[in-house]
Amino acid sequence: xxxxxxxxxxxxxxxxxxxxxxxxxxxTSVFAESGFSGARxxxxxxxxxxxxxxIYYYFGDKSGLYARVLEAAYARLRQGExxxxxxxxxxxxxxxxxxxFTFDFHRENPEYIRLITIENIHHGKHLxxxxxxxxxxxxxxxxxxxxxxxxxxxxxxxxxxDPLELHWTISAFCVFNISNRATFSHLYGDDLFTDAGQERxxxxxxxxxxxxxxxx
Amino acid sequence: xxxxxxxxxxxxxxxxxxxxxxxxxxxTSVFAESGFSGARxxxxxxxxxxxxxxIYYYFGDKSGLYARVLEAAYARLRQGExxxxxxxxxxxxxxxxxxxFTFDFHRENPEYIRLITIENIHHGKHLxxxxxxxxxxxxxxxxxxxxxxxxxxxxxxxxxxDPLELHWTISAFCVFNISNRATFSHLYGDDLFTDAGQERxxxxxxxxxxxxxxxx
Amino acid sequence: xxxxxxxxxxxxxxxxxxxxxxxxxxxTSVFAESGFSGARxxxxxxxxxxxxxxIYYYFGDKSGLYARVLEAAYARLRQGExxxxxxxxxxxxxxxxxxxFTFDFHRENPEYIRLITIENIHHGKHLxxxxxxxxxxxxxxxxxxxxxxxxxxxxxxxxxxDPLELHWTISAFCVFNISNRATFSHLYGDDLFTDAGQERxxxxxxxxxxxxxxxx
Amino acid sequence: xxxxxxxxxxxxxxxxxxxxxxxxxxxTSVFAESGFSGARxxxxxxxxxxxxxxIYYYFGDKSGLYARVLEAAYARLRQGExxxxxxxxxxxxxxxxxxxFTFDFHRENPEYIRLITIENIHHGKHLxxxxxxxxxxxxxxxxxxxxxxxxxxxxxxxxxxDPLELHWTISAFCVFNISNRATFSHLYGDDLFTDAGQERxxxxxxxxxxxxxxxx
DNA sequence: TATGAATGAGGCTTCATTCAT
DNA sequence: AATGAATGAAGCCTCATTCAT
Numbered sequence: 001x002x003x004x005x006x007x008x009x010x011x012x013x014x015x016x017x018x019x020x021x022x023x024x025x026x027x028t029s030v031f032a033e034s035g036f037s038g039a040r041x042x043x044x045x046x047x048x049x050x051x052x053x054x055i056y057y058y059f060g061d062k063s064g065l066y067a068r069v070l071e072a073a074y075a076r077l078r079q080g081e082x083x084x085x086x087x088x089x090x091x092x093x094x095x096x097x098x099x100x101f102t103f104d105f106h107r108e109n110p111e112y113i114r115l116i117t118i119e120n121i122h123h124g125k126h127l128x129x130x131x132x133x134x135x136x137x138x139x140x141x142x143x144x145x146x147x148x149x150x151x152x153x154x155x156x157x158x159x160x161x162d163p164l165e166l167h168w169t170i171s172a173f174c175v176f177n178i179s180n181r182a183t184f185s186h187l188y189g190d191d192l193f194t195d196a197g198q199e200r201x202x203x204x205x206x207x208x209x210x211x212x213x214x215x216x
Numbered sequence: 217x218x219x220x221x222x223x224x225x226x227x228x229x230x231x232x233x234x235x236x237x238x239x240x241x242x243x244t245s246v247f248a249e250s251g252f253s254g255a256r257x258x259x260x261x262x263x264x265x266x267x268x269x270x271i272y273y274y275f276g277d278k279s280g281l282y283a284r285v286l287e288a289a290y291a292r293l294r295q296g297e298x299x300x301x302x303x304x305x306x307x308x309x310x311x312x313x314x315x316x317f318t319f320d321f322h323r324e325n326p327e328y329i330r331l332i333t334i335e336n337i338h339h340g341k342h343l344x345x346x347x348x349x350x351x352x353x354x355x356x357x358x359x360x361x362x363x364x365x366x367x368x369x370x371x372x373x374x375x376x377x378d379p380l381e382l383h384w385t386i387s388a389f390c391v392f393n394i395s396n397r398a399t400f401s402h403l404y405g406d407d408l409f410t411d412a413g414q415e416r417x418x419x420x421x422x423x424x425x426x427x428x429x430x431x432x
Numbered sequence: 433x434x435x436x437x438x439x440x441x442x443x444x445x446x447x448x449x450x451x452x453x454x455x456x457x458x459x460t461s462v463f464a465e466s467g468f469s470g471a472r473x474x475x476x477x478x479x480x481x482x483x484x485x486x487i488y489y490y491f492g493d494k495s496g497l498y499a500r501v502l503e504a505a506y507a508r509l510r511q512g513e514x515x516x517x518x519x520x521x522x523x524x525x526x527x528x529x530x531x532x533f534t535f536d537f538h539r540e541n542p543e544y545i546r547l548i549t550i551e552n553i554h555h556g557k558h559l560x561x562x563x564x565x566x567x568x569x570x571x572x573x574x575x576x577x578x579x580x581x582x583x584x585x586x587x588x589x590x591x592x593x594d595p596l597e598l599h600w601t602i603s604a605f606c607v608f609n610i611s612n613r614a615t616f617s618h619l620y621g622d623d624l625f626t627d628a629g630q631e632r633x634x635x636x637x638x639x640x641x642x643x644x645x646x647x648x
Numbered sequence: 649x650x651x652x653x654x655x656x657x658x659x660x661x662x663x664x665x666x667x668x669x670x671x672x673x674x675x676t677s678v679f680a681e682s683g684f685s686g687a688r689x690x691x692x693x694x695x696x697x698x699x700x701x702x703i704y705y706y707f708g709d710k711s712g713l714y715a716r717v718l719e720a721a722y723a724r725l726r727q728g729e730x731x732x733x734x735x736x737x738x739x740x741x742x743x744x745x746x747x748x749f750t751f752d753f754h755r756e757n758p759e760y761i762r763l764i765t766i767e768n769i770h771h772g773k774h775l776x777x778x779x780x781x782x783x784x785x786x787x788x789x790x791x792x793x794x795x796x797x798x799x800x801x802x803x804x805x806x807x808x809x810d811p812l813e814l815h816w817t818i819s820a821f822c823v824f825n826i827s828n829r830a831t832f833s834h835l836y837g838d839d840l841f842t843d844a845g846q847e848r849x850x851x852x853x854x855x856x857x858x859x860x861x862x863x864x
Numbered sequence: 865t866a867t868g869a870a871t872g873a874g875g876c877t878t879c880a881t882t883c884a885t
Numbered sequence: 886a887a888t889g890a891a892t893g894a895a896g897c898c899t900c901a902t903t904c905a906t
Contacts, residue, residue: 014869014905035337037253041897053871056898114337116399121251121334124398137403165420168400168408172392173385180391182340183332184384187353192384204381208424232886257880267888268881278880448890467769469685473876485892488877546769548831553683553766556830569835597852600832600840604824605817612823614772615764616816619785624816636813636860643859644852664865689901699867701903710901 019050020058027069032111035118036066067126070119071133073112078136080105086143091151092210098147099170099209103202106174113178140167148213157213166212173205235266236274243285248327251334252282283342286335287349289328294352296321302359307367308426314363315386315425319418322390329394356383364429373429382428389421451482452490459501464543467550468498499558502551503565505544510568512537518575523583524642530579531602531641535634538606545610572599580645589645598644605637667698668706675717680759683766684714715774718767719781721760726784728753734791739799740858746795747818747857751850754822761826788815796861805861814860821853 026047030039041062045052059065084101086094106113119127127133144163151157181193191197242263246255257278261268275281300317302310322329335343343349360379367373397409407413458479462471473494477484491497516533518526538545551559559565576595583589613625623629674695678687689710693700707713732749734742754761767775775781792811799805829841839845 016869019869035251035253037251038338040895042895051871052897053899054869057870062897117333117395118337120396120398121330121337122254124402127399127402134403141404162416164404164407165416167404168392168417169389169420171396171400172388175396176384176388176392179333179395180336180387182336183343184387186340186343187350188357188380188383191380200378200381201384204385204428208427211424211427212420235886256878258878269888270886272881273887451890467683467685469683470770472874474874483892484876485878486890489891494876549765549827550769552828552830553762553769554686556834559831559834566835573836594848596836596839597848599836600824600849601821601852603828603832604820607828608816608820608824611765611827612768612819614768615775616819618772618775619782620789620812620815623812632810632813633816636817640856640859643856667865688899690899700901701867702865704902705866 016058019054022048022050023055023058023065024069024072027065028073028111028115031066031069031118032114036062036122039066063126067130070115070126071130073115074133074136077105077109077112078139081140081143086147090156091147091154092156092214094147095151095166095209095213096206099206100202102170103174103177103205106178107198110178113175116175117179151213156215158215161213166209169212170205170209173201173208177201232274235270238264239266239271239274239281240285240288243281244289244327244331247282247285247334248330252278252338255282279342283345286331286342287346289331290349290352293321293325293328294355297356297359302363306372307363307370308372308430310363311367311382311425311429312422315422316418318386319390319393319421322394323414326394329391332391333395367429372431374431377429382425385428386421386425389417389424393417448490451486454480454482455487455490455497456501456504459497460505460543460547463498463501463550464546468494468554471498495558499561502547502558503562505547506565506568509537509541509544510571513572513575518579522588523579523586524588524646526579527583527598527641527645528638531638532634534602535606535609535637538610539630542610545607548607549611583645588647590647593645598641601644602637602641605633605640609633664706667702670696671698671703671706671713672717672720675713676721676759676763679714679717679766680762684710684770687714711774715778718763718774719778721763722781722784725753725757725760726787729788729791734795738804739795739802740804740862742795743799743814743857743861744854747854748850750818751822751825751853754826755846758826761823764823765827799861804863806863809861814857817860818853818857821849821856825849 023044027039027044030044030047034040034043039062041052041055044065045055055062055065059068081098081102084094084098086098089097141163144167148157148161148163148166151161152159177198185193192201239260243255243260246260246263250256250259255278257268257271260281261271271278271281275284297314297318300310300314302314305313357379360383364373364377364379364382367377368375393414401409408417455476459471459476462476462479466472466475471494473484473487476497477487487494487497491500513530513534516530518530521529573595576599580589580593580595580598583593584591609630617625624633671692675687675692678692678695682688682691687710689700689703692713693703703710703713707716729746729750732746734746737745789811792815796805796809796811796814799809800807825846833841840849
């Protein structure tokens with residue numbers, strides 16, 4: 001019989017980073033599931049190995065926890081895009097890859113999209129208090145600016161493309177696919193949310209994105 | 217003794233429909249502003265000429281009220297589109313008009329869009345209880361089916377266009393423009409939300425919609 | 433067997449003033465006993481016929497309740513003095529009566545004095561928010577001003593007496609007798625707090641007050 | 649290697665008395681500012697160079713810390729009076745000096761007075777547990793007894809003066825001046841709390857004290 | 865001797881809802 | 886049809902205190 005066997009309730013003993021990460025992970029799920037006001041601190045703690053008090057110890061209050069959850073969500077969203085290495089591809093191919101990847105990535109991480117939607121319900125007030133999030137997001141725009149410049153230079157892109165509008169369009173497509181799925185599928189059926197339907201939508205997005213920039 | 221003698225505080229006396237309409241209008245604003253869980257019954261009643269008991273009298277509970285608010289929102293959204301009289305125009309022009317109109321209409325009625333977004337946060341559970349909403353929404357799809365048929369017949373539309381996908385795309389564009397404005401504009405600036413920016417986005421939508429259907 | 437027999441838990445049915453008065457009376461005791469921070473809302477409600485929710489319904493929060501308790505305490509303190517009818521007596525007699533009465537009145541209402549002491553611990557911040565209390569307290573000063581004027585006119589008072597200083601002195605004597613009784617009697621014994629001791633102190637106060645004003 | 653090498657953050661290392669004195673000094677301010685229940689252990693520790701555990705290590709708990717703070721306050725109050733060397737002066741002059749000094753000393757050390765007032769709010773329960781405080785305070789009474797005896801012997805004091813009553817009166821005057829300043833000045837203005845006003849009050853106290861003992 | 869991490873108990877407050885008239 | 890009074894349940898948060906190192 002080994003000693004100190006199994007997971008006791010107090011299994012995070014003296015492991016601040018572990019505790020914080022545990023809380024953040026669970027809170028991400030609960031906030032994404034129920035929204036800010038709908039989420040219950042007790043529900044978050046119930047799914048955690050820690051005690052309720054630790055939320056206040058590390059995050060101050062419910063709002064503070066939510067703000068950190070939101071930051072983490074943005075960080076991981078942009079982190080994905082950062083790893084695409086778009087510079088290695090010809091501009092049109094790079095754009096196609098970015099659009100398709102963004103579509104898939106949003107689809108695979110619906111919680112982050114839901115958190116952003118929730119944040120919009122609250123008029124972005126937590127986002128406005130964050131200092132880290134804005135920094136993260138400027139990357140995507142500069143990346144698209146590079147892409148457009150390269151495309152113009154090699155003659156494949158028109159010279160009047162607005163990188164911001166391009167980003168807006170891709171985002172609209174990928175975000176709506178997650179954020180409005182419940183009502184859309186209920187009203188119009190599941191066809192577009194089957195694997196086949198999603199592939200068609202992704203193909204549509206790629207087509208649209210390329211059409212936006214391609215020389216006619 | 218004249219009738220309608222001045223506006224008293226209790227001016228809804230003996231006017232059930234007026235009371236209900238008043239509550240619904242206020243509740244629409246409050247729910248759209250704060251979400252379902254974030255909205256307060258007291259806040260709704262405060263902005264109303266009625267007393268709190270009336271909400272329970274006419275709508276059962278908070279959920280019931282919200283469901284009716286949501287129904288009204290959907291009704292008015294579709295009502296707008298119904299008045300377009302698309303049959304009178306050639307298919308391409310009709311589609312362009314529909315897309316542009318939808319963009320503007322969403323922009324002019326952000327509360328309804330927010331309510332739909334909120335409903336999605338709650339996994340569409342109120343929508344599923346409604347009997348009237350699904351009926352309303354089938355119109356738009358049959359309208360697009362008509363449009364596509366006419367387009368194919370007169371040779372302006374390709375014959376593989378999916379009306380549902382068309383609707384999805386237009387919706388994505390128009391809904392995202394409202395639902396994610398707070399975070400998008402905070403992170404990337406207001407450029408796309410000025411009048412000029414919005415005109416560019418609307419033009420983009422029209423171009424995209426026509427590209428989706430046009431024979432190449 | 434009579435119907436509706438005895439006091440049920442819900443005995444304040446539809447009697448707002450009764451509920452408010454009940455809460456105020458109990459809260460006065462509890463705050464006076466334990467101070468503001470030390471007082472427990474639950475303890476207040478336990479001694480009440482009402483439910484906890486009513487405190488928030490009628491008084492907003494703990495601070496609001498305390499502020500109203502303080503107002504009531506000041507009101508009753510000054511109310512006592514107001515009924516003395518000092519104008520009917522020759523100035524010196526009137527002053528003697530006022531001093532003796534104040535001493536007794538404070539002694540008979542230690543809760544009010546404790547509340548004022550507690551308020552001082554909190555730097556008078558609730559008092560500063562009250563609009564009614566300052567009005568109440570100006571009476572006592574104008575009363576003393578009248579008294580001094582009459583005394584100067586009939587030659588019994590010196591003409592350099594400051595009514596405010598007179599009030600301050602009487603207050604110091606009467607308040608200290610209550611507010612510091614616990615520590616003083618523990619350190620120096622109970623002699624001055626027996627009935628005989630208190631009579632000596634009251635006599636001392638009267639002597640002092642008269643000495644302050646009397647022509648030498 | 650020099651000793652006492654610079655001021656590090658952890659400058660109390662290995663200096664138990666320093667740690668205790670630091671905690672006591674800070675706790676005195678915090679308790680005096682907010683009362684016993686209103687004071688926060690975290691606030692005390694925040695203003696300290698030490699860690700929270702030390703409070704429990706040296707003082708047991710919040711009550712224990714408060715008791716020691718109170719003891720220190722009484723000690724320093726009486727310490728002042730002890731240095732007056734009243735025996736060197738004729739009785740009347742000695743009394744005048746004692747009264748004036750007490751007035752000034754209270755005024756210069758409002759924190760100690762506030763602590764005593766706070767202790768009274770709590771019905772003197774910490775004081776009752778102290779063994780050292782009663783010893784300190786007997787001095788002042790024996791001092792006054794000496795004074796009165798000398799006064800009677802040299803014919804300047806009446807022979808029916810109660811030293812305890814004398815002490816009570818001086819205390820009432822000096823304590824009230826601090827303990828009720830917030831409410832009194834808010835209700836009746838600052839006149840008596842300016843330097844000029846305070847001088848008048850001090851002169852008043854001296855007059856009163858002498859009147860209490862002087863042969864008529 | 866000293867510390868940062870962790871906590872159970874209990875505090876205040878808010879919420880949607882029902883009652884009595 | 887309509888209202889102000891009243892509430893139980895549950896929410897968020899804070900406190901003094903102890904644990905593990």
